[in-house]
Amino acid sequence: MILAPSRPGIYARGSETVDQILKAALDVLIDEGADAFTLRRIAARCDMKVGNVSYHFPRKEMLIQVMLDEMLESYDKLLEEMVRKPGLTAEERLKLVIILCLEDIQTKRTTHLFTELWALANQSEFVADRVRLFYSKVHEVIGEYVAQINPALAPDEVHSVALFISAAMEGSTPFLGHQKPWAAKMPVFTALAAMSFVHLAKTVTSRDLAGLMTEAA
Amino acid sequence: MILAPSRPGIYARGSETVDQILKAALDVLIDEGADAFTLRRIAARCDMKVGNVSYHFPRKEMLIQVMLDEMLESYDKLLEEMVRKPGLTAEERLKLVIILCLEDIQTKRTTHLFTELWALANQSEFVADRVRLFYSKVHEVIGEYVAQINPALAPDEVHSVALFISAAMEGSTPFLGHQKPWAAKMPVFTALAAMSFVHLAKTVTSRDLAGLMTEAA
DNA sequence: GCGAATACTGGACAGTCTTCAAATATTCGT
DNA sequence: ACGAATATTTGAAGACTGTCCAGTATTCGC
Missing domain, CATH: 1.10.10.60 (Homeodomain-like)
Known part of the structure; x- marks a missing residue:
């Protein structure tokens, strides 16, 4: 590092x-x-x-x-705060993380900072390194809940699902983030995300994750 | 415009x-x-x-x-080529669009250009305008298939689902795009995306899209 | 191929940028 | 409160930026 x-x-x-x-x-x-x-x-x-x-x-x-280091540290703290919610099931926690992440994406701060960061990471190894480190932690948090919801998954499979959920959520930033064209649709995006990602975590199997991608081409 | x-x-x-x-x-x-x-x-x-x-x-x-106009026009053409595949069901078409989009995201060109564009759109009204216009077309294409798969949905509900699928796919760019940290996981991401988004299109109801977001908080 | 329209060169311009060094002002342990 | 360490101001160097213009070369309809 x-x-x-x-x-x-x-x-x-x-x-x-x-x-x-x-x-x-x-x-x-x-x-x-x-x-x-x-x-x-x-x-x-x-x-x-x-x-x-x-x-x-x-x-x-x-x-x-x-x-950048101070800024990502503040996001780390935000992330840790999300985790400390007592008396919830893994599924409820996953739902909560989804809701809180998408809420945060709606702030001007997050919308602008992260889009800038993704662009800067194209050229700066330092920025790329820090961004990777930060999202590794995000995957860990999400992955923990996924593993609890679906204990049959291997660690690497858990990470794949967490990565999918995380990336799919972040994708809302340029389109439903602060003052973005479809910002008004964030509530329905959140509803779809919570439903879809929780269902995925519950039902996905090792077979699905084998990366076969059979037909459809 | x-x-x-x-x-x-x-x-x-x-x-x-x-x-x-x-x-x-x-x-x-x-x-x-x-x-x-x-x-x-x-x-x-x-x-x-x-x-x-x-x-x-x-x-x-x-x-x-x-x-920017010439570049987005070339992506428009790429998009239209995806549509012209004869003898496929709506579900197969949706799956194909997902696969082709995620394939394209893996190119250096798309990975770098779109991350830069999202950042530039924060400051430039012109860039923001063109980006919005482009993704509107993407939503149209995806929405057409969603509407066929799930005829019960109202036009606005179709757009919500298309927006969700599109944004979730684009989210892979900074993480699984060209030379990004988890680029190697793009095959499994694609498998999850195809499965998850098609399932969503098939099973989502107007109730789900009402944006209630009841419990979990 | 003549000649006007278009294309290209090289340089200058007024800004901006980061970086630095010298001079001045402030802080804080003693 | 003295004095060394630290903080701040000032000014300037050297390199970069986009824009402009006079002069020269090329193109292409006639």
Whole structure:
């Protein structure tokens, strides 16, 4: 794994400044896109001089890496919060995760950040690495419920189903996410997803997952 | 709809040059990403001087718009080719479209182009407009088969199911697309998609689509 | 093949960008 | 509260960007 440089800021003031820079950087990426992601715009966003941003993050790449790591960590926490719901069956938990994920996708933050991230991952090994790491955790969470719902599945088969559910949900982002053309249909998408994916988890067999893909061509 | 400027190039030579520029521009976007999408890189890619590119496309935005329109038109053709398969039932056709779409997602071209497009659509109204238009056609094609498979559904309900199937498939792009971390699992993803989506189309009812989303929270 | 329309060259322009170094201001352990 | 460590400002370098234009070459209808 590619390590991100440690977060700068020794004095209290410096640390706070770093906070502001990182928040401003994330805001610029969300509100104005990767194209506008420049030190000048970030500095302007938090009422600073470019030189100051450049002092705390000597290379722009460092800023990107620290920002991405902190951002994905916050999503990690969000994910863990979803897990801690007591008194629910595996099926109910899976349904809940689906609902909460799709809810989150509707936020401007998630809609914009992740579409940008998928594009950046095409060129940046660092971004690709972090995105992969994050979704591995998502697959783990979903996979845990799938395994409980359908104990006959082998671990790799469980992962395949989790990957399918996760990817299919994420696919709603560019189409039903924040201010996207079919955003109004997110409730019905959620209903279909909950129904369809839970049914899949319940009924899928090792035979189905053998990847035969027989007829139909 | 936002109109794109008409394609430049009057003489045979000029028209061919425009071809080369548009191809080079697309190649740069696919191979090097939106960050490297500059007139100079595009010019270098087709062995031209910047001034020449700038002559044929006085504004960079014109180049983007013409390029996007030609590119999506080629995907339109691809889509129409999928439809023209004789002697198949609606179910077989739906399965085939799923398989062909997921096959196409595995190409570098589609994986990179569409992830970039989804990101660009966050900021550019023109890109957002064209993307919406394109997927509307996709929904139409899928919806036609869904309607045949499940005649009880109302037109809007058909569209909801088509939207779900389309979005869920597209979601595989950042994860199982060209050189993505779980690309090797595309066969099993395809098998699950074909099975799951066809089953959904067959069994979904108006009640399911009412968007009640009762319990589980 | 003449000549006007079109295509292409090379350079200049005003911006922008990241990065850096020197000068100044602030913080905080002592 | 002194002073070294840290933070911030300022200014500038060097490279990049899209756009424009005068000059030159090519095309193609007549």
